[in-house]
Amino acid sequence: MDQMISKARIGWLVRRVARKIWFRAAVISAASVVVAALAGIVARAVPYHFTGDIGQDAVGTVLQIIASSMLAVTTFSLTAMVSAYSSATQLATPRATQLLISDRMSQNALSTFLGAFIFAIVGIIGLQTRLYGGQGRVLLLIATVLLVALVVVTLLRWIAHLAAFGRMSDVIDRVEDAACSAMRTFASDPFGGGRPAVPLPAGARPVRSDRIGYVTYIDFDRLAAQARHRDIAVYVTAIPGTLVHKGRPLLHVVGGDDREQDGDLAKAFTIERHRDFEHDPRLGLIALGEIAGRALAPATNDPGTAVEVLNALFRTLSELPAQGAVPDDDRPPVHVARPSVEELVRAGFAPIVREGAGEEEVAIRAFKILLALGETLPHAGQVTRALADELAQNVARVMLDTAAAARTLAVRADRS
Secondary structure, eight states: OTTOOOHHHHHHHHHHHHHSHHHHHHHHHHHHHHHHHHHHHHHHTOSSOOOSOOOHHHHHHHHHHHHHHHHHHHHHHHHHHHHHHHHHHHHTOGGGHHHHHTOHHHHHHHHHHHHHHHHHHHHHHHHHTTOOOHHHHHHHHHHHHHHHHHHHHHHHHHHHHHTTTTSHHHHHHHHHHHHHHHHHHHHHOTTTTSEEOOOOOTTOEEEEOSSOEEEEEEOHHHHHHHHHHHTOEEEEOOOTTOEEOTTSEEEEEESOSOGGGHHHHGGGEEEESSOOSTTOHHHHHHHHHHHHHHHTSTTTOOHHHHHHHHHHHHHHHTTOOOOOOOOOSSSOSEEEOOOOHHHHHHHHHHHHHHHSTTOHHHHHHHHHHHHHHHHHOGGGHHHHHHHHHHHHHHHHHHOOOHHHHHHHHHHHHHHO
16 A cells, blocks of 8 residues: 555656656657667668768768757757746746746757757767768758758747746746646645545544655545545645644544554655645745735835736636535545635735735725625635725825825725
């Protein structure tokens, strides 16, 4: 049982590896080596003999040009990517950096340029060692021409992509997409296939982690299998995004007589130093709130960005599910806690309510969004009204222009 790895966990690991910046580069580089190295071998199996003579210098010259230019383009691409990461960290939020790093377009561009460079190097080595005969040089030239076409198309797309990559609007869109994706996953099954949380029974045994960090993934299939196999009830208290340590239990166990196996349940939890967006709906909301808070800082004074974040928060929180219970007849005895509606809404709006009360346009948009959110999601009405009250108090306290404060509070009074 302790060696079991569920299909869900394998799929999650594959997705994580595929998002790494080195993965595509490694795959395309390996493919480049294979294509360049096998050109001479494959040429021997071609029944048709080319009558034209393509000299070694002709192919070699093209490959040398590709090798030198692709090395420069790869270096330029890395510099542009690092600049985008730095810009997002300084202007938006450091939490957005992981989304930029996993950008597919930048990974494809970097991998293509690196793969072209390696292809050219291997091709030059093959020519210098006379690996290719006449047939091989023809096939190598055909592959080179196709590679040049691929590089040109990728370079044009990469140039167009750089026009927006790492800019404020791009960062907000990426964080919103990540937050919406996590929220939709959360809304589809807030309890991850388990049952709603209930008060802990007396005598529940805590299972703690020996590491300090954030929970980024929980293998619920593994917890369910062990719960049914051992005939126990599991109560998960540390959901993705929770900071755990030796004093905070990951879960509690009720039933069973083998306490040594309780430690195996902790292996279903992936604990890392940093939070991850995929299964943590709170992180996306926090990141959006951080972007707005930084934009509203006196040193930045960018209320337009805060307004864009408010719109993004509205779209994201529109996916927020109600607190209703789910049928648990066929579900395993794994009770899972979930973040409350108040916790999720406050995660995004708290910085705006605190920092945006002095900006008329931001406060007015915040009042409108909070009212619309309360109308769209009746189960969020209590927290949206409480946030509107806090914002009204802050407006009356910090907005220096009394006329602007009156106009702002009038919007809330008219729409309440």
